[in-house]
Structures are given as C-alpha cells and as structure tokens.
Amino acid sequence: MLTEELVDLSRLQFAVTALYHFLFVPLTLGLAFILVIMELTYVITDRPIYKDMVRFWGKLFGINFALGVTTGITMEFQFGTNWAYYSHYVGDIFGAPLAIEGLMAFFLESTFIGLFFFGWDRLNKWKHFMVTVLMAVGSNLSALWILIANGWMQDPVGATFSFVTMRMEMSDFWAIVFNPTAQAKFVHTVSAGYVTASLFVLGISSYYLLKGRDLDFARRSFRIAAGFGFASALSVIVLGDESGYTVSESQKTKMAAIEAMWETEPAPAAFTLFAVPNEKAERNDYELQIPYALGLIGTRSLTKTMPGIKEIKARNRERIENGIHAVVALEQLRRNHDDKAALAQFEAHKADLGFGLLLKKYIVDVSQATPEMIQQAVDDTVPRVAPLFWSFRFMVALGFLFLLLFSFALLYSIKGNFIEKKWLLRWALWFIPMPWIAAELGWIVAEYGRQPWTIYGVLPTHISVSNISVGNIYGSLAGFVGFYTVLLIVEMYLMTKYARQGPASLGTGKYHNEKSAGGALPASAPANPI
C-alpha cells in the first residue's frame, strides 16, 4: 500500500542524499578545470610554482572528490531501492543515459584521476597534462549525461507509453540527448560548479594573503580564480536565464510558481521583485514589481503572454478529467490486451494518462473520483509557491553578488593591487560557503518545482516509489544521516587542516612554516624535493 507517509519518507531520503551529494559535485566540476588551467601554465612556462599549485589544489580536490564518489553510489542505488516503480516505468529511457555516463564519462574521470595523483614521476609533463584534461573532461561529461537524464524528467521528449509492457519506451534517443531543457540545465549547472570552485580558490588564497604568507603562491592562484570565476559568474547568470526561456509546460508551471504569478498577465509580464504569496486566496498580499522584465526574460518578446497559475490549473483540470478516461481504458487493456473499444478510448485520451494517474493518490478506482478529489489533484499540479519564490530569489541575488565579487577581483587583478584591498580579500574568504547555498537552492527550485511529478506530465511522484514498509525507510534514513554526518565532519576537518597548512602540505620545503619554523614537519617525513 502506497501511503502518504511512505511517499514522503522516500522523498525526504532522496532529497537529503541528493542535496548532500550535491555538496561535492560542483567543486569537482569546477576545480578540475582550474587544475587544467594551472597545469597548462606549468607546462608552458615550466615554473615549478605552478606545478605546486596543481598539486596543492589537487590535494583539496581529492579530499572533496572522495566524498563525491561515496555519495554518488547512493544515488544510483536509490532508484532501485526506493523508486522501484519509477525504475520500471521509465528505466527504458532513464537507464540509458546513466549507463552511457558510466561507459563514456565516469570510467574516463575515475581512471585518470589515479594517474593525476600518482603519475607525476612516471609521466612527462605533457602526458600528465593530458591526464588532467581527460579527468576534467570526464567529470564534466558525467554531468552532461546526468543532466540529460534529469532534463528528461522535466521535459519527457522522445518516448511513448506501451500498455503491453506498462511503461514508457524510448522512441527517439537524439531528441532526449538534444532536449533543450537538458542542454540549458547542463550549461547552467557546470557554470555554477565553476563559480563554486573559483570562489573556493579565491577565498582560500585571500586567507593566505590576509595572513601575509605564501604570497607568491596565493597571488597566482587568486588571479587564475578571478579570471575563471568572472567568466563563469557571467555565464551562470546568462545561461540561467536561458533555462527560464525554454518552452516546455513543466518550465511554464515552474516559472509561474517562481514568480508567484497567479493571473495570466498581458504581455510583456512584470517581474515580481518581492511578494508575500497567499496560497489559499491565490494572490499576493503585497508585491513590488518591475514592469515588462519577466515577459522579456521568459518569452524573449514583447507580445507573447505567459500563463498564470490560475490558467495553468484550469488547463490541468481538463487534462485530469480527460486522463480519467485514459486510466479506465488502460485498466481494461491490462486485463484484456485485445479489447478494441478500450484501445480506441485509450488512444483518444492517452496524452493525459499521467494527469489521470494523479488521482491515484486519492482513490484506487479513478472513475469514482469525487469533484473534491479532482479539485485536490488540480491544486497539486502547481507546486507550493512560497518556497520556490524565495529559493529562486536568494539564488539569483547570490548570483549577482558573485558577479560583483569577481568583477572587483578581476579588476584589481589586472591593476595588480588586490593585495591591498583587504575588504575584497575578506569578502572572498567569508563568501566561500555561498556558492554551495546557491547550488542547493537551485536544486530545490528545479526538483521541488517539478512536483507533483517525477516525470512531468507522465508519472506522479506518488506512484513512483518502491512498495516497501515505512520501517525500512526510517531505518535507512537514520543510517544515512548518521554516516553522512560523520563523513562531513571528517571531510571538513581534513579540508580545513590542509587549507590552513597550505602548500607546505606538499613537503617541498619551500613554503610557509617550512623555512622558518624547523619543527613544523614531523621527523619521520622526509622532504620530497621536486
């Protein structure tokens, strides 16, 4: 029996483990390319300090990467353990990008990461550089395939439903790969990763500069992070806007909720800067708007309208009522594959099958659904407004603050006097956690914003779960929270320890604490001259 408790717990566990996994992904995506830039500088200039930079930031990369791998396996397992009906219903489409991700991307990244760390003495510098490039390409390709899979959840193109196999089946692979929603998500997500990594390097470098240590090392790291970060912060905003621009129905619903736009407004719609959304009355109690802005962002035109929540709900009511016929016909077809009348009815209404399935949350035999149940299902089709409205605004505000920070960082890098700008260095240092917050908010907007669906318009979240006892999930959730808390403490401890230690952790004998304080190194650790 699929109770609400079972569904909510399954969602909670997925949210907790996905948000946690996503603490480690953005840094991996971005730092890999920063390592590529640093190493390219090394192979061209042949100056050992750049090699030290690759190795030191690589050490921090490794500490982060270990937990990324650990928590990534959880995501793969969970589709089977907790979302079994989802896996059955869309595995034919969703499984393929995951498997290709393994074959094409994850193997590449994981095989070469070994040589990245351990191949320094066995490869010439060009070969080692190639290894680093392949590792970075692998990690970013990995993100591409995962986001193709996720994009399909938002906008399920290239697939049709089969009543014999009782699932969605792939009809056009390339439509899934080149799904505009997926492509927009990919560029937005990897850019966010580049911002995260740039701010990480910028902030830690600023720490050394503020302490007045390892100046040469920190200055060079700062400049690279400033340049890469500026380009990334710009692209994350421009390309974030791009993912609002896509045309699918799911994104329109999400947009209306994000904007707390209850009524369809005449084009071009205003952008609501601030509002107090009132879910019950379906209006905003207070709002502050910028005229025309949303219409321009959302439709790229002055004449196209964007549907408001009330209009979307009215359309969805029709689809739910239609969907009832599809579900009833499907149930007859499942009993008798050759039922001609049922087949005709099913074919006529199958576009709305998913909407009919929304009623399964309230009643087993959907043909008996009462008007109240239908109203509830209609209300379900638009996610709750307030969390989306605010998550989105905080994310965007952070995005602009990143752009501002990196603009200053780049400007003073070019002028060459950023060391004197203590306020900038402090800003960078204290801002290190912010890209993570922005990334998690972005995840909430994308995934919470898709509710009540796992596959928009196709499969309601409610029937996607595994039919297991709730006791199992309480147990596993407790296990995850326990493991993940301990692992996070360990990771943060090591990250802080090595970041504080700085390039001296390489044991080259050239850096802060190594030259002056003789006793800083343990006697058992011989220096490792390069």
Added chain:
Amino acid sequence: MDYETLKLVWWLLIGVLLVGFAIMDGHDMGMGVLLPFVGRNDLERRAVINTVAPHWDGNQVWFITAGGAIFAAWPMVYATAFSGFYWAMMAALWALFFRPVGFDYRSKIQNPAWRSTWDWGLFIGGAVPPIIFGVAFGNLLQGVPFHFDDILMSTYTGSFWQLLNPFALLAGVVSLGMITFQGANYLMMRTEGDIYRRTRSASLLFGTLTFITFALAGWWVATGIDGYVITSTVDPNGLPDPLAKTVATAAGAWMTNYHTYAWAKWVPIAAFAALATGILFARLDKAGLAFWSSSVACAGIIGTAGVSMFPFIMPSSSDPRSSLTVYDAVSSHLTLGLMLGATVIFMPLIIFYTSWCYKVMWGKVTTEFIAANDKSAY
C-alpha cells in the same frame, strides 16, 4: 539485429560487466580483505594499499556501470532486486562508503588509531560487498518471494533474515573466497618480501577454499535445490511482459542446460580448472599466471550461475509466473540496440586506457618507496 538476439546479447553483456567487476574491482576489494593481515605495520599496510591507489577508483566504475547497465537493459530486475533486497543493498552500499574515504583519508593524518580505523574500514568495504553479492546469487538460485500486481508494481514478501539461509551463505563464502583469491594473486604481482610471502599463503588458502565451496555449492544445486522451468510457450521476439507465461519448479531443473547444450558444461569445468591452475601457479611463484587463472575462475564461477539459471534471471518462489527472464525483463528493442552500440564503442576504449594506466604504474610497491614518498602516497 532482431529483438531475440539482442535479448541474448544483453544477457551475455551483463555477464561480461559482472565478470569485469569481479576481476577489476575484485582485486582491490580482495586487497582490502587481506590488508589487516598481510600488512603488519603502517609502512607495510601503506605498501599494500598503494598497489591499488591509482586504480581502485577506475575499477569501482565496473560496479557502477554494471548497475547502470542492469538499470538500462533489465529495468524490472533492477527495480525488483534492489527494492526486494533492501537491507542487503543498504549494507553493501554503506560498506562501499568506507572505500573512497578509506583510501583517500587514511594517510592524511599521522595518528595510528585513525589509520587503523580506516584499515578496518577498507576491510569492511572489501569483504562485505562480495559476501552480499554472493548471498544474492544464492537466493536467485533458490527463487525469491515476490510478485507483480496488474500494473507491474513488484512487492517483495520475504524478510531480510530469510535471505541468510544456509545455501545463500555458502554462495557468499564462494564469492568472498573468489574475490580474496583474486586480490591475493594481484598483491603477489605487486609486492615483495614479507608481504609477498603472506599474500602467497593467502592465495593458496583462499584458492583452496573457493575450490571446495564452489564444488559443494554445485553439488547442492544439482541435488538439493529445485530449479524453475517455463511451462508455456514463449515468443522470444515478443514484447516483454513477465505475467504472460507460466512457470513451475522441478527438481534438477538447473541442470537442464548442461544436458541441452554441449558447450555449457565447459563453463563450470573452466572454473574448476582455473582455480586449480591458479593455486598451482601461486605455489610455483608465478604470480602473473596465477592472477590470470583466478580471473578466468571469476568468469567461470559467475558464468556457471548464469548458465544454470538461463533463461531465468530472478525466479519468484511465491508466484512463479512473476519470475523475470532474459525474454521478459528487458528494455525495448531500441534501447537494447542503442546500449549495445554504446558498449561496442566505449568498452574497447576503456580496456585500452585502463591497460595503459596499469602499464604506467606497474612495478613492485615497496616500503622504501612509501617512506620516500610519504606526502604523495596514500
């Protein structure tokens, strides 16, 4: 390629991926099992760990890809097995947690208690998953209590504890023995001195253990476990629908394929022969040949389970017609074809660059090397 052929090819390819996992991830998991015993002090343990340091992560992708391929090619198996074996899967997953962090974090702090904790973490991460996967195979051979409803939602009606029955536990020992044998033979190639001598003894011990338990399990399957047979006609080219067939249990049914197909018996024969030669080569200090032998043994042992059950993948003991087979648990024609294309393109590339990485890093890892590379080695 027609649908039937693709279904059979994917049965073979999933087998190849599982064998790849056993050979590659198997040797670093086997390393984990042996770590606390063949390394008697910190430097020795670090030498042992660093034989796989550049490779464990790539090896682990065999596991992840095998999982992804089962998701893509056999979505119903993925859904039914992972949700049915819920706690077993969680235990395997949590045990795997210890590997990435164990490898990467262990030597980043000097404290002996810290390091010893992670050594045992690597032991758990090496020992628990093979045992669980073996136990899972043991249960597949006996049938698992699950059924589908009319919208093909699966429900597992057994408990976690009943998975731990005597035959399944024996299968778990076979699996652990096989993986540890593989790990020991790998370590023999990459270590020297005391560590080498200890791993050689471990190789002989675990090779023999695997040989005996595998023989015992085979005898048990032949005489004490009812197999499953499809009793209705099946259209191998048909759309996959597990509920469209009827299935019965029959004594000795898991032996049928060995009578029907003359080549089938060579699979278990290869397993026994490779185990025997593996033990022999380890005795003769031919580490490389011992490793190749135990790799063949992995293929033979996994292949034997697959061939015995064919065409079944996951038989249902409580509702036999819900059983999942290579014909009715699969993806669509298009997806299977597409995935085959991706595998044909990428698998040779993966084998190529993985081999190159091993070649670059090849050689004995000594305690002297660790002492000299204290900051950069694991």
